[in-house]
Amino acid sequence: MMGAPELALAQKVLAAQPFSNLLDARLVAFGEGEATLEVDIRDDLRQQNGFLHGGVLAYAADNTLTFAAGTVVGARLLTAGFTIDYLRPADGALLRAHAQVVRAGRSRVVCRCDLWVVDNSGVETLCAVAQGTIAIPESSQGS
Structure with a gap:
């Protein structure tokens, strides 16, 4: 790591x-x-059934994908798109999103992200996976 x-x-x-x-x-x-991002799971981040809201998982995937891309191409980036698959309801004490670059090109960076919930005893459970394309704006290329 840097x-x-x-x-x-x-x-x-x-x-x-x-x-x-x-x-x-x-x-x-x-x-x-x-890159790895963490969010404590609080009651105000849950949906009506008591699980972490999918929007929080999507936020974590989006941001972590972009930060991972930033480690190889710099800070001026924009998410071009991403997909997320929810594997199981997220319930625990902590959300941990870990993303890594799959391929960095001149104008796009492809990354993937695993999203885990961690319970109070430290047990991690994979709850979602995401893949995204991060755009390098033209004004940032070559600078």
Whole structure:
């Protein structure tokens, strides 16, 4: 993984996102084509059946995919699109999203993300997987 200065800079980028602050999201790893984001599972993030809302999972996938891409091509990125498959209801104490770059091109970066819930005893359960394409805006290419 990259050193502490790169992680600290990426954490500042995350802190500049009001929605990420609303969720109390934390970037805990950033470097070498990978990123990990965590969100504590709180009651106000659950849906009517008591499980973590799918929108929170989608947020975590989207942001983590983009941060992973940023480790190899820089910070000026936009999500072009992503798909997410919900494998099982998410219930636990913590959501952990881990993304890695599959392929980095000149204008697009393809990444995949695994989303895990962690219970109070530390047991992780895979609850969703996502794949995304991250665009490098033309104004950022070659700079």
